[in-house]
Amino acid sequence: xxxxxxxxxxxxGGLVSIKCCLEEGLEPTCFERSEDIGGIWRxxxxxxxxxxxxxxSVITNTSKEMSCFSDFPCPEDFPNCLPHxxxxxxxxxxxRHFDLLRHIxxxxxxxxxxxxxxxxxxxxxxxxxxxDGIQESHVFDAVMVCTGHYQEPCLPLASFPGIDTRxxxxxxxxQEYKDVEAFxxxxxxxxxxxxxxxDLSVELSHVAAKVFLSARSSTxxxxxxxxxxxxxxxVSTTRFNHFLDWxxxxxxxxxxxxxxxxxxxxxxxxxxxxxxxxYFKVIINEELPFCLLSGTVVLKPAVKEFTERSAxxxxxxxxxxxxxxxxxxxxxxxxxxxxxPIRSLFNNNRSLYKCIFLPQLEKPTLAIxxxxxxxxxxMVATEIQARWVTGIFAGWNKLPPTSxxxxxxxxxxxxxxxxxxxREDLKMSFISYTDEIASCxxxxxxxxxxxxxxxxLALVIFFGPCTPYQYRLVGRGKWSGARDAILTxxxxxxxxxxxxxxxxxxxxxxxxxxxxxxxxxxxxTAGFLLSKYPQPGWSPRAG
Numbered sequence: 001x002x003x004x005x006x007x008x009x010x011x012x013g014g015l016v017s018i019k020c021c022l023e024e025g026l027e028p029t030c031f032e033r034s035e036d037i038g039g040i041w042r043x044x045x046x047x048x049x050x051x052x053x054x055x056x057s058v059i060t061n062t063s064k065e066m067s068c069f070s071d072f073p074c075p076e077d078f079p080n081c082l083p084h085x086x087x088x089x090x091x092x093x094x095x096r097h098f099d100l101l102r103h104i105x106x107x108x109x110x111x112x113x114x115x116x117x118x119x120x121x122x123x124x125x126x127x128x129x130x131x132d133g134i135q136e137s138h139v140f141d142a143v144m145v146c147t148g149h150y151q152e153p154c155l156p157l158a159s160f161p162g163i164d165t166r167x168x169x170x171x172x173x174x175q176e177y178k179d180v181e182a183f184x185x186x187x188x189x190x191x192x193x194x195x196x197x198x199d200l201s202v203e204l205s206h207v208a209a210k211v212f213l214s215a216r217s218s219t220x221x222x223x224x225x226x227x228x229x230x231x232x233x234x235v236s237t238t239r240f241n242h243f244l245d246w247x248x249x250x251x252x253x254x255x256x257x258x259x260x261x262x263x264x265x266x267x268x269x270x271x272x273x274x275x276x277x278x279y280f281k282v283i284i285n286e287e288l289p290f291c292l293l294s295g296t297v298v299l300k301p302a303v304k305e306f307t308e309r310s311a312x313x314x315x316x317x318x319x320x321x322x323x324x325x326x327x328x329x330x331x332x333x334x335x336x337x338x339x340x341p342i343r344s345l346f347n348n349n350r351s352l353y354k355c356i357f358l359p360q361l362e363k364p365t366l367a368i369x370x371x372x373x374x375x376x377x378x379m380v381a382t383e384i385q386a387r388w389v390t391g392i393f394a395g396w397n398k399l400p401p402t403s404x405x406x407x408x409x410x411x412x413x414x415x416x417x418x419x420x421x422x423r424e425d426l427k428m429s430f431i432s433y434t435d436e437i438a439s440c441x442x443x444x445x446x447x448x449x450x451x452x453x454x455x456x457l458a459l460v461i462f463f464g465p466c467t468p469y470q471y472r473l474v475g476r477g478k479w480s481g482a483r484d485a486i487l488t489x490x491x492x493x494x495x496x497x498x499x500x501x502x503x504x505x506x507x508x509x510x511x512x513x514x515x516x517x518x519x520x521x522x523x524x525t526a527g528f529l530l531s532k533y534p535q536p537g538w539s540p541r542a543g
Contacts, residue, residue: 002365002393003027006127006140007103008110008337011039013146013370013382015091016069018100020386021144023477024394029138031129033109037095038088040150045178052150052331054084056179057203061195061224061284063231065489067377069094070384070468071479076492080231081224107131113143113366114339123363142365142393144386145335149371152334155327160191162306163325169309171325174200180207186323188212189311191303193219197328198285204326205296212311212319216302218277220261223286232284234465234493237376239447242431242466265289271299333371342366350413354437356385359405364392376430380468384434387477388441396476397441431466443475457483465489 003026007017010032021028034051036042043053060067060082064074072094078086095101108131116124116139127138153173157164163171174196184207190197193215201213226232245253258275267273270292273280291297300319304312310320335343345351345358353359355372367389370382391397399405438444450458450473461470467489472482 001395002123002141004029004140004142005390005393006031006110006113006125006138006143007146008113008143009039009146009148010034010037010104010106011041011146011148011370012091012379013144013148013386014039014104015095015100016383016386017144017146017369017390018103019098020383020390020477021393022098022100022103024390024396026390026393028103028144029140030104031108031110031127032104032106035106037101037104038091039148041084041088041091043084043088047176052153052175055174055177055200058084058199060084060087062233062377062379063224063493064090065467065493066231066233066237066465067379068468070380070472071477071481072097073469073485073492076495079496080493105129105131110337111135112339113145113337115342120362123365125365142367144367144369144389145338146369146382147335149333149373150331152332153327154330154332156329160303160306166308167306167322167325169323169325171327174326174328175331177326180204183208183324185209187319187321188324188326189214189300189303189319189322190326190328192216192328192330193283194281194328194330195283195285198283198288200326200328201297202285202287202291205291211291211297212300212322213297214300214303214311214313215272218267218273218280220258220267220273220280220282221285221288222261222264222282224284225286229497231493233376234467234489237430237466238464239431239462239466242429243462245429335368351409353399353405353409354385354440355433356389357399357405359402359409364399372433373427374430374433375427376434376466377468381430381434381437383468384437384441384443384471387443388437391441391476434466434471438471441475443471443477445470445473454483457486460486 005017005021005026005028007014007021007028007030010030014030014032015037018028018030034042040052040054043056043058044051063080064078064082065080068074068090074082074090075093078090082090108129110127111130112126112128114126114128116122116126118124123141125140125143127140127143129136129138153175155173174192177200180203183204186208187210188204188208189212190201190204191214193213197213198221201211205211222232224232226235255275261267261273262275268275270289288297292299300311300317301314304314306312306325309322310318311322311325312318342358342361345360351358352368352371356367356369357364358366367385369385369389370378372378372381372385374381388397392399435444445461447458447462450461464486467486469479469482469485469489472479
């Protein structure tokens with residue numbers, strides 16, 4: 001029986017894992033190699049032993065209501081998109097509120113995690129840690145790895161001939177980037193057009209002499225500010241939209257999505273994306289289109305090679321006098337503390353059952369938390385993962401036989417192995433994945449049943465944003481405040497915006513009532529169809 005659990009890492013995954021262990025009566029011990037909580041979201045000016053942290057100006061892409069803890073709403077006066085400092089403060093509030101810090105051993109590095117000789121029967125692990133140069137060995141009944149996937153930079157120099165032999169300028173990975181000062185007055189080439197590449201290009205354009213942004217694939221850009229000024233994820237990530245994605249042919253949903261993206265600006269005119277692209281990625285950036293429009297950022301195709309001071313691109317064009325090349329080429333998964341026989345079992349999260357468990361192990365006492373790419377908040381999925389995993393450790397939840405887990409892994413594995421910097425198309429649907437894990441844990445809300453018992457709540461859940469509180473309505477860990485949190489989520493969204501009051505006497509309340517009446521038959525039909533014809537599992541399609 002599992003009792004003592006080792007939690008490796010005190011970022012968001014580690015915090016929720018500690019809390020979930022305590023709720024299930026388990027005894028967690030968290031090992032954090034740095035001096036504080038927060039993981040990647042704790043900004044530092046210098047690198048601490050290779051620890052990855054956000055850069056100074058970073059702001060969350062997901063809104064506070066869509067990425068908060070499910071039983072601990074973000075303060076209503078916090079802005080909707082949080083600077084890293086406020087997000088870290090929110091994590092501190094959570095840790096203090098649930099008294100989590102006393103279970104964390106700071107400045108303690110996990111050196112190795114190995115199966116005990118009797119693992120096949122006991123499921124136990126030997127964990128060796130180091131604190132102030134002193135090593136210590138521990139025995140745990142289970143291990144939750146919460147180090148995330150931003151650990152080891154992906155720097156594919158072999159794909160860029162001449163960068164490390166002929167090029168005389170400076171090159172570095174975005175992991176080393178902190179602020180703009182080192183790039184002032186220089187000609188900078190940013191390689192990679194993910195969220196980080198887009199952000200850094202925009203930021204550098206304010207001080208650099210020129211910024212070039214090299215893109216390998218089609219990229220659609222959208223804003224965090226959606227129609228009527230609401231957060232984009234709160235408007236788009238709804239069960240109703242998810243139902244339409246399931247109901248309509250994929251070609252139709254792609255066409256609708258592309259048309260929506262192009263309603264802001266024509267991506268083909270900017271050289272970003274074409275509706276004919278089979279592979280594409282989606283990034284969030286409000287300023288990049290204007291930087292391209294104003295010429296402070298120049299979009300370029302993939303780099304073919306480097307000379308002493310120049311970059312040669314695949315279309316034959318050349319940009320001279322490049323001072324710095326900044327690689328925003330992502331990260332690779334790295335768990336150096338796991339014993340080699342286990343590390344060799346997976347090379348990415350798609351080798352894991354539900355992106356969490358290695359099905360080959362005799363006992364399911366090793367869980368990888370937070371190693372997932374979603375179209376929505378990873379923080380929310382991380383908490384649901386931890387709730388399910390600790391329920392398994394405590395004996396409340398069960399895993400299927402190994403053969404069924406292996407079949408599930410093979411079914412969902414992507415057919416083509418892609419570059420780590422091009423994982424956008426491998427992102428899973430946020431609602432599909434969170435609902436799948438919530439169903440395993442017995443905490444998924446039943447919209448059809450709610451329509452009969454609480455119609456107002458059911459309609460808000462189905463047509464409104466899929467906020468984390470929905471997963472606290474039923475099952476183990478049910479929270480009495482979940483219903484009220486759902487019904488007041490828009491109040492917390494608008495609160496930080498209304499710092500100056502203007503008169504707007506519109507009849508919004510009556511319009512809402514009419515919408516509810518008209519939506520009732522749609523919700524009933526959708527609930528019936530989803531219960532009669534369960535949705536297929538998530539698939540590696542672009543979000």
